[in-house]
Amino acid sequence: MSLASLLDRAATGGRLTYDEGVRLYLEAPLNELGAAAHYRRLQMHPGNDVTYVIDTTINYTNICNVHCTFCAFFRHEGSKEGYTMSHDEVLEHVRFAAEQGATQIMIQGGVNPELRLEWFTQLFREVAAQFPKVDIHSLSVSEILGLAKVEGKSVEEILIALKESGMKSLPGAGAEILVDRVRKRISARKVGPEGWVDVMRKAQRLGMPTTATMMFGSVETKEERIEHLDVIRRLQDENPGGFTAFIPWYYVPYNTYLRGEEASGYEYLRVLAISRLYLDNLAHLQASWLTPGLKMGQIALFYGCDDMGGTILEEQVVKLAGATNQAKRADLERAIRDAGFNPVIRDTYWNVRGDVALATATA
Amino acid sequence: MTAFLDPTLRAIEAKLDEGIPLSLDDGLTLFRTPDLHGLGRLATKEKRKKSGDRVFYVHNRYMNTTNVCYAGCTFCSFAVGERSEHKVRMTKEQILEKAVETGVNFNQIHIVGGHDPKQLSLDFWVPLMQEFKKRLPHAQLSFFTAAEIDYMARRHRLSSEETVKALADAGLDNINGGGAEVFSPRFRAIVCPGKVDAACWLEIHEHLHRHGVSSNATMLYGTIETLEERVEHLIALRESQERAPGYNAFIPLAFHPDGNQLDSCGWTTGVQDLRMFAVARLMLNNFDHIKAYWMIQGLKVCQLALHFGADDMDGTHGESDEERIYHSAGTKSGQYVDAKVFRALIEEAGYEPVRRNTSYDEFAYDWEPPAEYPVDTKGRRIEGEPAPQWWGNGSYPVGKALEAARATLSQKPRALRSGRISYTNDLPVYTAFDRNEVVYPGRLASTVPAELNRKLLAGELDLSPVSSFFYAQHHEELVLLPDICIGARTQVLSVVLLSDVPPALLSGRPIHVTKESASGRALLELLLRRRYGVEPTFVEHDDPLRSFLNEEVPALVIGDRAIDAREEARASDVYDLGTLWNEWTGEEMVYAVWAARREAVEGRRNDVAACVDALRKSLAWGLTHKDDVIAAAEQQKPRGPGFYQVYYDTLTFNFDERAQRGLARFYDELGEAGMLDAVPFVKPEDLRVSR
Known part of the structure; x- marks a missing residue:
């Protein structure tokens, strides 16, 4: 099949085999690959909307026993730079975010074996009680497995306990590249591909929406990126709708052991485009803009993305933060409009949140 | 997806295929089309007609020799007055020294500055240009903008043509494209009323072209200009190129808002940048090159621009260069890009990187000026001395970093x-x-x-x-x-195994090792396990060499004792671990x-x-x-x-x-x-x- 007809097929929703995916990813010119992904995105989401969610990430601890080589955040147990927040501190962060209009919080940290299941369930109950409008989209596969280990319980038991305490959905962090060879190199102490998929499958069966991520640009080959997409697509076939969105982000090599180069803009867009075409069964593709910058985040809207992810509210300078966050959202909305789309605020479940005002007036 | 999402692009493609210059309306259609990929596809096709698979870059030095300027442009964060504490005015000697600070392997020197009455004159520049030509004949001089030449002409009461001739005679190879801003009189009256007008800007470039000096052209986009004004600007350049050919490249300059009067215009968006590259490529059918200058739109967007009509990534700048015009206005780009980075980005984007000079002569990537060439490098920085610090007008966004840098300089750090x-x-x-x-x-x-x-x-x-x-x-x-x-490579002499039997037969035999030999032990353990399938048993001993000589207990010996062992033990009992490793893997240890x-x-x-x-x-x-x-x-x-x-x-x-x-x-x-x-x-x- 010629490259052009393969592109046409993918653009109109035809399923790509692994080999076809690799071929398109390696061979299709950027303009053509982008055009096909954009066409597919317009077909899947015919309105002219681009969604985003007002959210924040609360990194409750940086103590971690997983020691991934690509990570600049973690500290060993006993490190002078290690920290763990108290429940009150976490709640203070949630309060700040809620005041800024956040509808979602991501509570994520290292895998700190000192923290037991009860620490989380109590915290989530407290958050849910005090901030009923905020969805708890929290933890990750590694943290779930860490809890199962320290509690000596099954993954299901942990997930059920967390769900009952108010954690409604599970982010797809920690997927990196779901290929054995790669994980051994960059996250040797993390669970293998099947282990990751297994936790996600169990969460999905319990009715918890999940997202899927990919961290590319560390040590994997281009073919292994497609293998990763294939793993995600297979689980989505098994549990349709289980993943709400796919979020590729690239490895940031500064201050990590692994080092390396940051992915280029060209490569970022190619990954987005092939993800859009390959994941024919997954509704949303998210652009990240905090890492590659708003310019690239905006351009990503033409390479298959229909969502700009979260705003990750900042509170470093508490007095100014309100203004800063408002300006950040205004810039984001301006970029979406400038690209020819309408900014729309959504929540964790992709419901449009008309009750939360845009930062800028509709033109 | 071979069809255009926006069918109006088809008519434009037909015109391009026939070589018909695009009209004002065509330009507006292109700026407004929702079909970004269609636009990119058209621009890429035209780029390939001009430069095929090739994308250019230049090894250059970049200098801003003075920031004193009285032109008063509203979009500028760089200019200061004579009394400003941020004033930087380099002397001739400083300019010469700065140019060779990091060696002489460059093909272009790029200099622009302010309208500084104490520097911007033929008396200052003509001798300096002659000196550059004498010292660094391989480096082409890309100096000034038309605005600076206009300023010199007025101060010397010469016609612009006379001024141009004096500079051409002194060895000027090229002038930079700045000062064009947007040609629209409405725009200039509001934004840069003190600057040369459009007619005069174009006239100076055309004079230069007629005297054998090439030039580049720019447009400052992203402030108050309308799309019509942008397209008209491009058409004016196209007509100028018809009258007096000599423009090499067009460089779209995105407005940077930090610290100037137009800051409310904000940053340009990525999509605006890509459209600008593409429309420029399509409108300027008689320009050979469209430049994506990393310092302006950032490396990420500039690499993408190669699929939106651009075919040049401009210059590396020198490792110690300090561009200050855009850095005063908040660019996040660094000061220097290694040529290797350019080459990698260009190749990744599917093109062939080509090193050039100002006039687009091509060079091997590893070209160097001849060694016997008398180059004065005495201006090199003394080690340990801080680089001279010149900063913009106080709005420079690294205020805190500067404070920190000063604090570090003031306290003498302990020796490592x-x-x-x-x-x-x-x-x-x-x-x-x-x-x-x-x-x-x-x-x-x-x-x-x-x-x-x-x-x-x-x-x-x-x-x-x-x-x-x-x-x-x-x-x-x-x-x-x-x-x-x-x-x-092979034998190492100082890490040896002493054994009366071949290593493969060491299973079950204790091996004497010293406490200090952890690393040698690791190599031996690895070799025994992986090469010989033997699970070793190590026993610590104070003098393994002695015990081997006396009792034939296998021993790992390192350092000076290993060298002694060669003299004291039978040669056939000494196994050099370097040799064992190399025989096994073919690699160096x-x-x-x-x-x-x-x-x-x-x-x-x-x-x-x-x-x-x-x-x-x-x-x-x-x-x-x-x-x-x-x-x-x-x-x-x-x-x-x-x-x-x-x-x-x-x-x-x-x-x-x-x-x-x-x-x-x-x-x-x-x-x-x-x-x-x-x-x-x-x-x-x-x-x-x-x-």
Whole structure:
């Protein structure tokens, strides 16, 4: 099949085999690959909307026993730079975010074996009680497995306990590249591909929406990126709708052991485009803009993305933060409009949140 | 997806195919089409007509020689007055020195400055240009903008043509495209009323072209201009190129808002940038090149621009250059891009990188000016002295970084503490320090390898040679330093197994080892397990050599005792682990690497770089003064004639690609054997790149 007809097929929703995916990813010119992904995105989401969610990430601890080589955040147990927040501190962060209009919080940290299941369930109950409008989209596969280990319980038991305490959905962090060879190199102490998929499958069966991520640009080959997409697509076939969105982000090599180069803009867009075409069964593709910058985040809207992810509210300078966050959202909305789309605020479940005002007036 | 989403692009494609110049309306259609990919596809097609698969870049130096300016443009964050404390006005000597500060391997010198009454005159520049031509004839001079030439003409009461002629005679090769802004009179009246008008700008460029000086053209987009004004600007350039050909490239300049009166216009968006490149490519059918200048739109967008009509990434700038016009206005781009980065980005985007000069003559990527060429490099910076700091008008966004930099400069940092091995094996690296041939910019303390390992880990040393196995075990805390190591292609002499039977028959036999030999033990264990399928049993012993000689207990012996063993034991009982490794893998073995503590590299990167630099120089001295090194070794540990000659010839000290490959193999094998938790990457830190 010629490259052009393969592109046409993918653009109109035809399923790509692994080999076809690799071929398109390696061979299709950027303009053509982008055009096909954009066409597919317009077909899947015919309105002219681009969604985003007002959210924040609360990194409750940086103590971690997983020691991934690509990570600049973690500290060993006993490190002078290690920290763990108290429940009150976490709640203070949630309060700040809620005041800024956040509808979602991501509570994520290292895998700190000192923290037991009860620490989380109590915290989530407290958050849910005090901030009923905020969805708890929290933890990750590694943290779930860490809890199962320290509690000596099954993954299901942990997930059920967390769900009952108010954690409604599970982010797809920690997927990196779901290929054995790669994980051994960059996250040797993390669970293998099947282990990751297994936790996600169990969460999905319990009715918890999940997202899927990919961290590319560390040590994997281009073919292994497609293998990763294939793993995600297979689980989505098994549990349709289980993943709400796919979020590729690239490895940031500064201050990590692994080092390396940051992915280029060209490569970022190619990954987005092939993800859009390959994941024919997954509704949303998210652009990240905090890492590659708003310019690239905006351009990503033409390479298959229909969502700009979260705003990750900042509170470093508490007095100014309100203004800063408002300006950040205004810039984001301006970029979406400038690209020819309408900014729309959504929540964790992709419901449009008309009750939360845009930062800028509709033109 | 061969069809256009926006069918109006089809008519435009037909015009382009027939070579008909596009109209104002066509330009507006292109700016407004929702079909970004259709636009990119058209622009890429036109780019290929002009330059095929090639994308250009230039090795250049960039200087802003004065920031005193009275033009009063509202979009500018760079200009200051005579009395400003941020005034920077370079003398002729400073300009000449700055140009050669990091060598002479460049093909262009790019200079622009302000309308400075004390610098911008023919009296200042003509002799300087002649001097440049004399000293650096291989570097083309890309000086001034039309606005600066207009200023010189007025101050000398010359016609613009007379001024142009004087500059052309002095050796000017090219003028820069700045000062064009947007040609619209409405725009200029509001934004830059003090600047040369459009007619005069175009006239100066056309005069230059007629006198054999080429030029570039620009447009400042993203402020108050309308799309019509943008397209009209492009058409005016196209017509000027018809009248007097000589424009090489068009460079779209995105407005940067920090610290100027137009800050409410904000930043341009990525999509606006891409549209601008594409429309310029499509409108300017008689311009050969469209430039995506990394400093303006950023490397990420500029690489994409290669699929939206651009075919040039402009210049590397020099490693010590300090561009200040865009940096005053908030660009996040750095000051320098290595040519390797350009080449990698261009190749990744599917094109062929081509090094050029100002007039687009092509050069091999590794071209260098002839060596016998009399180049004055005495302007080079003295080591340890801070670079001259010139900053913009106070709105420069690194205010805090500047404060921090000043604070660091004011307190004298302690010397970095470095280890050295107390054996003879590293004398080729250290003899030059002992002889004061090279000065080491830190403190050196020598001790045995195991102690060096311990001290580095405990933070009692900042950097040190450590065994390669130790580095692998602690790679999370340490940073691998470049350029030097201690390795051996095959035999190493100082790490040997003594055994009365071949290694494959050692199963079940205890092997005597010393406490200090952890790394040698790891290599032996690896070889026994992976090469010979033997699970070794190690027993610690104070003098394994003695026990082997007396009782034939197999022994691992390292260091000077290993060298003794060669003389005392039967040759057939001595197994050199370097040889065993090389027979098995075909690779070199690296026994020691230089590593630094992570916080030293993060906090004192330049100091660590200076130490590595000194080590490299010292090693170069050692390798070219072998007799001195051997004499030093004989003094420390006499071995008799010829020994050290052979010993130092077996060792390798360059941490080159071959050594890195050997080390990576070692780590991979250790990983496979389950002897390491995590397999480290062999990627020496590039200390020239700041993080």
